[in-house]
């Protein structure tokens with residue numbers, strides 16, 4: 037397929053990896069965080085870590101929206117799904133995320149709740165139009181990629197005066213999470229790893245542009261390279277980070293220039309700005325309360341805000357004790373470090389959110405068998 | 416759930432919708448979030464919405480960058 041195959045060529049991958057090995061200074065180490073779960077997935081799928089020298093390490097970041105949603109919000113969705121007559125629409129990944137007491141949307145669905153998996157926010161609007169006498173709630177999650185579609189659907193619901201439809205908004209922001217990993221005292225107290233540079237997200241950046249990363253490069257003196265999701269993109273970005281670090285530079289570079297501009301997608305940004313505003317704080321799994329890190333629905337759209345329409349539990353619920361998702365999301369641990377990994381916790385029966393979505397570090401490690409290699413390495 | 420693929424626009428439909436080819440499969444997606452989508456453009460599709468257009472010139476430049484890194488070895 038065009039724009040895919042040419043970015044997956046094995047010979048070129050080995051050549052770029054050889055360049056990384058040649059240029060990485062053996063006298064220092066390079067701890068590079070890929071923020072985004074899409075990159076975590078690509079790194080596992082294509083075995084990119086196996087191509088890197090030992091002193092160039094990839095640290096997996098918290099950029100998987102399913103993984104960072106705290107249990108309290110899952111409980112909120114479960115409470116909605118249990119309302120008599122209500123139809124709860126959501127992206128498939130969320131069905132298996134465990135809430136309190138090991139329940140999940142899938143389990144309440146089996147008990148009779150009307151939970152429907154949708155591919156797109158637009159599908160949930162259609163379900164609302166087809167079921168005018170039942171309340172329909174879209175359980176919306178995601179970073180800046182899924183936010184514009186949710187905003188558009190809210191605009192359409194308002195234009196159609198669709199009174200049975202509302203959105204349970206859990207949209208979160210990438211820059212706030214990166215800042216939190218770098219500086220929040222709360223995260224520091226929980227423990228982090230020192231980071232030398234970042235691979236910036238691909239599709240999030242198509243929407244927000246490369247400009248928002250300027251701040252990190254400047255303020256924290258860390259290089260950022262925005263990269264596409266194909267294996268050559270990731271390897272090239274690692275090479276670019278190694279070069280910046282060798283030269284003592286800390287700039288924002290854009291490897292994914294075929295889809296990301298400096299300004300981003302202005303049209304999508306305008307739709308989001310019309311519908312959403314910042315929340316003062318929002319809880320993230322693994323990061324705790326992060327200031328100004330999420331969006332809520334603006335007052336003119338209050339009628340379509342599920343949090344205003346329904347009485348939802350708003351409690352902070354701690355993670356399952358033995359689950360290391362929090363430490364994994366902060367880059368402190370690898371999936372194989374968790375005692376439950378592959379034993380009590382598998383994609384079929386996840387104990388934590390990192391095992392659910394394909395972009396979660398635990399699920400990516402499990403699916404592509406990288407942990408076996410890691411175990412051999414440490415044996 | 417953030418994975419998305421480049422797809423070619425094969426037909427523009429009313430209401431800001433378009434047909435795209437995704438790995439040989441035709442799919443209807445919304446192009447309401449992207450300015451000036453034209454027939455034949457490649458777009459990145461995510462959860463049923465096009466998020467951005469692919470720039471063919473920039474795509475070539477990135478491939479040239481790979482070739483450069485590869486040639487140096």
Ligand code: SF4
Pocket residue numbers: 358359360361364371374375376377378381382386387388389390391398
């Ligand atoms: S393996 Fe399961 S329990 Fe362990 S950190 Fe990952 S998701 Fe949590």
